[in-house]
Amino acid sequence: MKNLEVIVLAAGKGTRLNKGKSSPTAKVLYQIGDKPIIFYLIETLSKLDIKPLLVVGYKADEVKKIVGNKAEYVIQEKQLGTADAVNSAKQKLLDSSCSIMVLCGDMPLLSAKTLKELINIFQKEKPTIAVLTVEFDDPNKHCFGRILRDEKGNIASIVEQKNATEEEKQIKESNSGVYVFDSKWLWQNIDKIKKDPISKEYYLTDLVEMAIKQNKKVIGIKSQNQKEFLGINTLEQLQRIEEII
Numbered sequence: 001m002k003n004l005e006v007i008v009l010a011a012g013k014g015t016r017l018n019k020g021k022s023s024p025t026a027k028v029l030y031q032i033g034d035k036p037i038i039f040y041l042i043e044t045l046s047k048l049d050i051k052p053l054l055v056v057g058y059k060a061d062e063v064k065k066i067v068g069n070k071a072e073y074v075i076q077e078k079q080l081g082t083a084d085a086v087n088s089a090k091q092k093l094l095d096s097s098c099s100i101m102v103l104c105g106d107m108p109l110l111s112a113k114t115l116k117e118l119i120n121i122f123q124k125e126k127p128t129i130a131v132l133t134v135e136f137d138d139p140n141k142h143c144f145g146r147i148l149r150d151e152k153g154n155i156a157s158i159v160e161q162k163n164a165t166e167e168e169k170q171i172k173e174s175n176s177g178v179y180v181f182d183s184k185w186l187w188q189n190i191d192k193i194k195k196d197p198i199s200k201e202y203y204l205t206d207l208v209e210m211a212i213k214q215n216k217k218v219i220g221i222k223s224q225n226q227k228e229f230l231g232i233n234t235l236e237q238l239q240r241i242e243e244i245i
Contacts, residue, residue: 004119005098005183006050009085010038010105011057011076026059028105029066030232032242037232038063040108040245042070047112048119053092054105055085081201082177083193086186094187099123102204104177106232108241114228115178121221122180128216129208131155132178134229135222142231144174145205147220155220156212158205163198173222175205176229185216 012027023030028038038054045052056063057076064073076088086102093100099122103110114132122130133147143161146168150156158175159168186207193206211218223229232238 003098003123004050004101004180005093005096006045006052006101006103007086007089007093008038008041008052008054008071008103008105009082010054010063011060011079011085012106013058013079022058026056026063027232029059029063030238032108032238033245036066037108038067038105039070041103041105041110042067044110044112044115046070048116052103053089055088057085081196081199082204083190083202083206086204087190087202090187090190093183096183098183100181100183100186102177102179102181104231107177107229108232109228109230109244110178111228114223114225118178118180118221121219125217125219126182127219128182128185128211129218130180131158131208131218131220132176133173133220133222134176134226135172135224136174136226137172139172139174140169142174143233144176144229144231146171147173147175149173149220155208155218157209160196160199160203160205163196174229176223177231178229179204181207185211 010028013022029036052071054071054073055076056073074089074092076085118132136142145158145160146164148156193202
């Protein structure tokens with residue numbers, strides 16, 4: 001797809017899949033059916049004629065060997081959060097005038113139709129950031145960040161579950177982890193993100209509030225399909241997705 005670069009976050013250790021310890025294999029290489037998790041997303045992107053840029057870190061050589069020329073790669077040297085992961089791609093994409101889509105590598109059920117709709121809305125409305133959101137029946141089970149909206153219904157910020165108050169944890173609308181950014185604005189602002197005092201990580205979600213404070217346009221597109229956004233953080237979630245696929 002023209003005028004779009006896609007960054008896929010694929011550097012995770014999969015500790016929650018391995019009793020709190022670093023897994024013997026990279027998280028995105030865990031098998032679902034007859035192939036690794038990451039292959040499902042790569043195949044979905046190929047339907048849109050997109051070759052993604054994978055941000056790899058843990059077991060990077062193993063990921064590169066298995067995925068091969070289906071993707072390009074950049075290295076995240078340390079596990080310092082989602083913003084740090086995206087920032088790892090800055091030098092490779094800095095001169096690109098394309099929009100930047102960011103996806104998580106552990107979401108194998110995402111459809112080409114959903115991603116294309118998001119891209120079309122972004123290209124039509126031309127916001128600084130477009131965020132794909134989803135409502136879960138039990139948002140605490142999935143542990144995604146919550147979407148906070150103002151009195152007009154516009155997105156105000158995104159709060160991570162580990163930072164959320166008990167009241168905020170009851171909000172069902174969640175951050176899917178799927179974004180499209182104006183690339184020029186992204187690279188001008190990503191270094192301004194401050195380390196979270198609780199997790200000691202740099203959150204990509206902080207860019208939403210940052211953009212709003214700069215009076216930039218941020219839109220949230222709510223999906224009605226919970227299933228597509230099922231991530232894989234536990235063996236139970238892995239098993240559930242295996243049953244669906």
